[in-house]
Amino acid sequence: xxxxxxxxxxxxxxxxxxxxxxxxxxxxxxxxxxxxxxxxxxxxxxxxxxxxxxxxxxxxxxxxxxxxxxxxxxxxxxxxxxxxxxxxxxxxxxxxxxxxxxxxxxxxxxxxxxxxxxxxxxxxxxxxxxx
Amino acid sequence: xxxxxxxxxxxxxxxxxxxxxxxxxxxxxxxxxxxxxxxxxxxxxxxxxxxxxxxxxxxxxxxxxxxxxxxxxxxxxxxxxxxxxxxxxxxxxxxxxxxxxxxxxxxxxxxxxxxxxxxxxxxxxxxxxxxxxxxxxxxxxxxxxxxxxxxxxxxxxxxxxxxxxxxxxxxxxxxxxxxxxxxxxxxxxxxxxxxxxxxxxxxxxxxxxxxxxxxxxxxxxxxxxxxxxxxxxxxxxxxxxxxxxxxxxxxxxxxxxxxxxxxxxxxxxxxxxxxxxxxxxxxxxxxxxxxxxxxxxxxxxxxxxxxxxxxxxxxxxxxxxxxxxxxxxxxxxxxxxxxxxxxxxxxxxxxxxxxxxxxxxxxxxxxxxxxxxxxxxxxxxxxxxxxxxxxxxxxxxxxxxxxxxxxxxxxxxxxxxxxxxxxxxxxxxxxxxxxxxxxxxxxxxxxxxxxxxxxxxxxxxxxxxxxxxxxxxxxxxxxxxxxxxxxxxxxxxxxxxxxxxxxxxxxxxxxxxxxxxxxxxxxxxxxxxxxxxxxxxx
Numbered sequence: 001x002x003x004x005x006x007x008x009x010x011x012x013x014x015x016x017x018x019x020x021x022x023x024x025x026x027x028x029x030x031x032x033x034x035x036x037x038x039x040x041x042x043x044x045x046x047x048x049x050x051x052x053x054x055x056x057x058x059x060x061x062x063x064x065x066x067x068x069x070x071x072x073x074x075x076x077x078x079x080x081x082x083x084x085x086x087x088x089x090x091x092x093x094x095x096x097x098x099x100x101x102x103x104x105x106x107x108x109x110x111x112x113x114x115x116x117x118x119x120x121x122x123x124x125x126x127x128x129x130x131x
Numbered sequence: 132x133x134x135x136x137x138x139x140x141x142x143x144x145x146x147x148x149x150x151x152x153x154x155x156x157x158x159x160x161x162x163x164x165x166x167x168x169x170x171x172x173x174x175x176x177x178x179x180x181x182x183x184x185x186x187x188x189x190x191x192x193x194x195x196x197x198x199x200x201x202x203x204x205x206x207x208x209x210x211x212x213x214x215x216x217x218x219x220x221x222x223x224x225x226x227x228x229x230x231x232x233x234x235x236x237x238x239x240x241x242x243x244x245x246x247x248x249x250x251x252x253x254x255x256x257x258x259x260x261x262x263x264x265x266x267x268x269x270x271x272x273x274x275x276x277x278x279x280x281x282x283x284x285x286x287x288x289x290x291x292x293x294x295x296x297x298x299x300x301x302x303x304x305x306x307x308x309x310x311x312x313x314x315x316x317x318x319x320x321x322x323x324x325x326x327x328x329x330x331x332x333x334x335x336x337x338x339x340x341x342x343x344x345x346x347x348x349x350x351x352x353x354x355x356x357x358x359x360x361x362x363x364x365x366x367x368x369x370x371x372x373x374x375x376x377x378x379x380x381x382x383x384x385x386x387x388x389x390x391x392x393x394x395x396x397x398x399x400x401x402x403x404x405x406x407x408x409x410x411x412x413x414x415x416x417x418x419x420x421x422x423x424x425x426x427x428x429x430x431x432x433x434x435x436x437x438x439x440x441x442x443x444x445x446x447x448x449x450x451x452x453x454x455x456x457x458x459x460x461x462x463x464x465x466x467x468x469x470x471x472x473x474x475x476x477x478x479x480x481x482x483x484x485x486x487x488x489x490x491x492x493x494x495x496x497x498x499x500x501x502x503x504x505x506x507x508x509x510x511x512x513x514x515x516x517x518x519x520x521x522x523x524x525x526x527x528x529x530x531x532x533x534x535x536x537x538x539x540x541x542x543x544x545x546x547x548x549x550x551x552x553x554x555x556x557x558x559x560x561x562x563x564x565x566x567x568x569x570x571x572x573x574x575x576x577x578x579x580x581x582x583x584x585x586x587x588x589x590x591x592x593x594x595x596x597x598x599x600x601x602x603x604x605x606x607x608x609x610x611x612x613x614x615x616x617x618x619x620x621x622x623x624x625x626x627x628x629x630x631x632x633x634x635x636x637x638x639x640x641x642x643x644x645x646x647x648x649x650x651x652x653x654x655x656x657x658x659x660x661x662x663x664x665x666x667x668x669x
Contacts, residue, residue: 015226015242017315020355023555024562026669040665041315042230044238066226067481067593071241095480098585116446116575118566 003123004033006130007057011039011048013072014064021093021115022063028119029126045072049079052088058130059110064094070103077108089129093122137568137576145571150400151358153523159515165522169409172508174428176416178409178521180467181432185508186499191463192470193495194271194436198223198248199482200597201604202258205248209263211485215492219301220263221271221472223247224281229316231277231653234601243598246482247273250281251601252648254608256288266294270301271346271436271470276318278305279331280652283639286339290644302343302392302436305331308369309348311545311663313355313554318653321542323660327635328373329380334636336386343392345373346436352550353396354442356558359407360524362396364531365541365550367415371532372541374423384423388430392469397439397459402520404459405511408435408466410524418532437463440474446585448574452476457494464504465511471495477587484591548666555669605648612646620645621655628659 010026012019019041030036037055039048052060060080064072073092080088091111092104101112110129113122147155161167170176173183182188195217198205209220224247227239233251234243243249250256260270265288274281282303289299307324310317317324328345335344349357349366357365370391377387393411397404415433419425439459444452456473463471475483475491483491499505511517535541535550544550564570571577594600620642627633642652 015230015232015238015316016246017226017310018355019315020313020555020558023669024559027555027559028562030669036669038667038669040667042238066242067245068241075241097481097590099590114446115562119562120566 002033003029003127003130006034006059007037007055008034008126009037009039009048009052009055009057009060011043011051011060011062012041012064013043013045013048013062013076014066014068015042016064016066016068017041018065019063021065022061025061025063025093025113025119025122028123032123045075045079048076049083049085052080053083053085057088059089059091059126061091061093064092067095069094069096069100070107073104073107073109091126091129138579140568140577142568142571142577149359149403149520150398151360151403151527153360153403153520153527156519159519161515164515164518166518169512169518169521175431177412177432179509179512181412181434183508185467186464186505187508190499190505191468192219192269192436193217193492193499194219194221194470194472195488195492196221196223196273196438196472197488198225199246200244200248200594201600202248202250202255204244204594204597206259206261206263212488212492213263213268215489216496217492219269219271219470222259222273224272224274225249226316227251228281228649229274229276231318231649233648233650234598234605236650240598240602243601244593249597249601250284251605251650252608252646253284253287253291253643254646255604256284257291260288260292264294265289265292266298272301272303275304275307275310275314276316277649277653278303278307279327279636280639280643280649282331282335282344283636284643286640287643296338297340299339300341302346303331304348304394305345306348306369306394308372308541308545309351309365312352312365312550314351317663319656319660320663321546323656324663325373325376325542326631327656329376329382330634330636332373332377332387332390333380333382334634336382336390340390343390345390346392346394347373348394350394350396350438350441352554353398356554356561358557359398359400359403360527361531361557363407363411363414363524363528364535366393366395367411367418367528368532368535368541370415371418371422374419378423384425385427385430388419388425388427393433393435395435395437396441397437397463398443399455399458401458401462402516403524404462405466406517406520406524408463408468409517409521410528411435412467413521414525414528434469436470436472437468438472438474439463440478442479444474444476444479445572445575446480447579448583449476449585449587451574453490453494456491457498460494460498461502461504464498467509481587482591482593484589486589487587546666548668551666552668608646608648616645617642617647617651621647621651624652625655625659628656
C-alpha cells in the first residue's frame with residue numbers, strides 16, 4: 001500500500017485533549033509514504049480549513065473523542081467551502097458511536113474510523129478514497 | 132478481512148513477559164528475591180501498605196466519576212449515587228470548564244456539558260452541591276488547567292454553606308505536568324503553571340489541611356500508550372518536580388509531602404499491576420529520603436486512587452468489560468489502593484447509563500463485602516512471584532526516572548516535546564501489536580462472532596437542551612451580579628499574578644464570591660502569563 005505523494009492534514013478540532021489516536025494515525029500514514037501535517041490540540045474549524053488550503057492537502061483527518069463530532073465536522077466542512085475548497089475530503093476518527101457513523105457519512109465524511117479497526121484497513125480505505 | 136487476520140486463528144500461548152516487557156521466570160524461588168521479607172505494613176518503605184491494619188480499619192473509597200450536562204442534571208445523579216451507597220463524589224467537568232472557556236465562547240459552544248458538567252461560576256457550583264453537606268462528604272475533581280479556580284470555587288461554596296474550610300475533604304487532580312504529556316487540558320506555559328499549583332498546595336495545607344491539593348496522575352499517560360513501568364516512572368518524576376518546586380517556594384516539606392496523593396491506571400496484567408503499586412510505595416518513600424531528606428514516616432506514605440477501565444475496555448462485545456473491570460479492581464485492592472473508580476462497561480464510549488453505572492459500583496461492593504480481599508493486610512505479601520516482580524518493577528522504574536534526569540528533568544522533556552513523542556511511539560507500537568495479533572483482546576482481535584455488533588444496549592443521552600440552558604443561566608448571571616465587584620476582584624487578581632511571591636488563592640476565592648467566571652479568571656491570568664505553545668513533534 002502506498003500513499004506516496006499524498007498530503008494529509010491530521011487535525012484536533014474542539015477542546016478534546018486526547019491526541020493518541022491522531023498521532024498514531026499520523027505515524028502510520030507517514031510510514032505509508034504520505035506527507036503528514038499535524039495541527040496540535042484545540043484548533044478551530046476556521047484554522048483547520050485555512051491550514052488545509054495553505055498546505056494544499058488532499059484530505060483532512062479530524063480526530064474527536066468528546067462527542068462533539070457532528071457539530072465539528074459540519075463546521076469544518078462549512079469553513080472549507082468558504083475557502084472554496086469543498087473538494088478537500090474529510091475523514092473522521094475517534095470515539096464515534098455506531099449510530100453516528102451513518103450520519104457522518106451522509107454529512108459528507110469519506111470515512112469514519114474507530115480505534116479498534118486495524119490500521120491496515122484504515123490506511124487502505126483512505127488510499128481508496130484518494131484514488 | 133483476510134484468513135490470516137487474528138480473529139480467524141486461535142491465539143498462541145501467552146509469551147512469558149509482563150505487559151511492560153519484563154521477562155517472567157518459569158518458577159520463582161526464594162533465592163531470587165532481593166527483599167525476601169517485605170517488612171511490615173504501616174512502616175516505611177510501605178511495600179505492604181500504608182496502614183498497619185490494611186482495610187480492616189477503613190475500606191477503600193468507592194469513587195465513581197460522574198458529571199454531565201447542567202449542574203441540576205449532575206446534582207440529581209450525585210444524589211442517586213449517594214443513595215446507592217457511594218462513599219465519595221468525583222466530579223467530571225466539561226471541556227470548556229477544564230480549558231478555561233465560558234459556555235458562550237465560540238471555542239466552547241459545541242462542548243458544553245458533553246464530557247462532564249459545566250461549572251463556569253459559583254452560582255453553578257451552589258446548584259451542583261445543593262443538598263449535599265460539604266462537611267460530610269469527600270469530593271474529588273478531575274481538574275488541572277483550572278484546578279486552582281475550581282478549588283477556590285469549592286472553598287467559596289463551603290463558605291456559603293457555612294461549612295468551616297478546615298472540615299473540607301477531597302482531592303483536586305491539579306497535576307499539570309501530565310496534561311502537557313497526555314491529557315491536553317493545559318492553558319498556561321509550564322513555569323507559571325507550576326507556580327499556580329504550588330500556590331494551591333501551600334494555601335490548602337494551611338486552610339484546608341484535610342484536603343488533597345494534588346493527585347499526581349499516571350493514569351492518563353498510561354492510557355495514552357505508556358507501559359506500567361513508564362506510567363510509574365513518569366508519575367514519580369513529576370512528583371519529584373513538584374516537591375522540588377515546593378521546596379524552592381519555601382514550603383514545609385514534611386507538611387506538604389503529607390498531602391500529596393497519586394492516581395494510577397489499572398490495566399489487565401493482574402500481577403504486574405499489583406506489583407506496580409507495591410513498588411510505587413517503596414520507591415516513593417526511598418526517593419523522598421534520597422533526594423530531599425524527607426524521613427517523616429507519614430510524609431513518606433504514597434496514598435493513591437485508581438481508575439479501572441479506560442483503554443482496556445472494548446466496544447467489541449462490550450459486556451466483557453464488566454469482567455475486565457472486576458479483575459482490575461481486584462488488582463487495585465490487592466495492591467492497597469485508597470480509592471477506586473470502576474468504569475462502567477460503556478464508559479470509554481459514552482456517559483454511562485444508570486444501569487451500567489450501578490453495575491460498576493456493585494463490582495466494588497462485591498469485592499469489599501463478599502470476596503474477603505479486605506480481611507487481612509496485603510494478602511499476597513510473601514508470594515515469591517509477587518515479591519520478585521515488585522523488585523523488578525522498582526528496578527525498571529528507577530531506570531525510567533534516571534533517563535528523565537539525564538535528559539534534564541521533566542520540565543525540559545515536556546517543553547521539548549520529548550515525552551509526548553515517546554508516548555505516541557509507544558501507542559503506535561501497542562496498536563501494531565494488537566493488529567498483528569501479538570496482543571490478544573478477547574472479542575476484538577480474537578474470538579469474534581460473525582454476528583457481533585458494537586451495541587451497548589441502552590444509550591445515555593445528555594439532555595439536548597443542556598447547552599442552551601447553561602448559556603441562558605450564564606447570560607442571566609452576567610445581568611444579575613455586581614459588575615463593580617467583579618471588576619475589582621479581577622483587577623486585584625491581575626496585579627497579584629504579576630508578582631511571583633504572592634499566593635493567588637485568596638484572590639481567586641474573592642473572584643468566585645463576586646461571581647466572576649472561570650473564563651474571566653483564566654483570561655486575566657493569560658494576560659499576565661501567556662499560553663503554552665505546544666511542541667509538535669511526530
